[in-house]
Amino acid sequence: MLFQYLVLDILKNVENARTISSPYHLLKGKRSGQTIQDVGIFRLHSYFGILPTLTRQVYDNEIQKLVEHQLIVVSENSFQLTKQAIELLQNYEPLPLNGWQYRGNEQIFFSRLSLTVQSLSHARENNMAFSPIQKDEEIQRWVRHFLLINDYKSGLLNHSLYDEILQSLESTQINTQAKEIVVKRLAGYQETGFTWEQISLEYQMAEIDVQIIFVACLHQWLNEILLNTKQYPYLSQIADKIRVEIPLTGSAYHTAMLFKKGYSIEQICKIRKLKQSTIEDHLVELAINDPTFPIEQFVKKEDIQLVLTTTEDYNTKKLKILHEVLPHLSYFQLRLALARGENSCN
């Protein structure tokens, strides 16, 4: 179901503009100009590269199902969503995915973590003769190094890492089932992990949906860890270089670089010979993509809260209405506040 929603949601965004294959490339995270451009144009950041191992066959099957259920109509060069599909999408609550920023690197994070956990679990039993669940040599080298520099033999690391995982995962903004899935993919001494098939049977959902929830949970968890690195010293080591620091393309990327170097909006306008509104667009994009981007320098904390409660009270994210209710805030400030809301609320 989830996968179906996801594909439909992407299709809705690119309707009349792109082919039926474009969601496939987007979900796989194809690094071609077209796909990357589309991420920006159609605001598809959250979905980029979340299913790197998706096969064409699985995707085509799903499209076939959408056609059979009369959710889309496909003609030779284009496709159309049916009224039914639009209605269906209204019930869809988007998962808190952050594909553009993690680009599949969340899998590296989890590989490192699961091998670390497996090793610590065995070290505790003084039994280091086990078959590593990660076969990738790069991952194995990384974990070996991590364990050595953190004195894994003392047994303290088990406790520290347990505390960190417990705390950070409890603070992660996602439902319990998603957290259960992630922990079921860990293994240890006399504790085997569960296959996608086994998890999907237990929860009565498709394997691919389980995998999508898994990725969403990793994204949210990484957000939590990277926003509070001081609180989670070990996990943030494991999450090192997992997030793409400036996950923007083209013009917005140049603006972001200048901004990170400390230039003001006015200065960037002059250097780049662009209008202020354009630079503001770029900064909003940066804020959407980077949950650690300090928007508080542009809009006060209380105002952010105010914007978020207003969107709830009026049940809208339309800028025009918000501006009427909160006339003291500029459009730029409203958009920044909304960007932050999207990052932390869901």
Add this chain to the structure above:
Amino acid sequence: MQLEQLLQNHFGYTSFRPGQKEVIEQLMNGRDTIALLPTGMGKSLCYQLPAYIFKKPVLIISPLLSLMQDQVDRMKQYGEKRVVALNSFLNREQKQRVLQFLPQYRFIFSSPEMLMQEQVKSRLNQMELALIVVDEAHCISQWGFDFRPDYLKIGGLIKDRRPPILALTATATEKVLEDIRHVLKMDDPYEYIHSVDRPNIRYGKKIFHAKEEKMEWLIEHVLHTEGPGIIYTRSRKRTDDITTQLLNHGLSVSSYHGGKDAVDRQFIQQQFLDGSLEWIVATNAFGMGVHKENVRQIIHDSIPSNIADYMQEVGRAGRDGKDAVAILLYGDGDEDVAHYIAGEDLPNENQIELYVEYVRRQVNPKEMVHDGLISETSFRVLHYWMEHYSMDEVKSIFRQMMNDKYRSVEEMLNIVKSNQCIREQLVHYFGQTLNSKPEHCCEHCGLEYQHFLLPRITKDTKRNSTTWQTRLRQILLGTD
């Protein structure tokens, strides 16, 4: 020191298994050796112990990357750190580092392809080796089932004053043995040929006329007899279909094939080893690297492509020496599938002509793989032969190979169709004679399954109701 003492010191065993001591003694005298030992009979000890005696590196040539990785993993698991896999998984930098320190390793695993690189070859020729081991040596023979062209070049690897060569295999007919001697340029080798018979395995057979009957029988059988067991199928799809059916009947079973997620495969192996999975339904991708002693049943859902594969898969049962049952299922037309799969990797005439066409247009024929015209495996075989022979010769070579593969399927089929003792036929195929038959030998000699298969005890499948917090705690901190 006595060999037994060394065995005790290094491996903690008090006695050798059949053949091991004979082989090691011959190697210590510097004699080339061929050892045919069935799967699970401790082949690898034959080169591991000498490595500690000679105190020089042992080079092990292994045909499959996954097999190599498994052997390296296992050695590391048992605490041997001076072991390395020199293969194409290493990047440039890693490879340089490994080559630089090569003499310091105790065990060097490598593939024939890698050993043919000039750099590697010259490095190996500079250093002293205790032993060269050719694992899965039947791959040398083009009459073998897994012929690997690069294996043919091993003979010319080390020029002069080479150490003894140990050729290891679990399955080889006399014809294949002759190829091994010849290609490896072995000098009057000592040969230890263990009987391929495994008396504790009983051979059953069931014939079906409709496809549905097979599935019904499988479900009934698995529901009522005790595992652990493996069901071998010929396709990923069939693997998944059977698994779904068995899962629907509440059995703890999992499918296993090359299309599965890598971590999932680890989990499945783990669960099978610790007993939480009763059955595995798998393609031939399952088995290698799975060292489970108490497998009680092997069921073949369809006939394998040849007798050697069958023996290898069946050999995974009863490694603990206790009774086990192998049941071969056959449905009308199964041989068609076997024929198709057997010939799948052989290049066809069209591909041979395309190869010539690419060369004529001065395009690297390797591009055929990128252009999606041929699989990587097929190309490797095609490329080898095209470098040595003309197009017409190559065509006839492949026709010949195709015929051989077809014949292998027929040989397998004959065992199914004949009413003779299955055990005897299998042993004869390898040119050996059977000295004695166990009681309840096979389907034709009379076999009552209930003598060997316990009725299945329905287990309470552990409801997994622990919270993620509890599970996490269990893993990292244990129960205390």
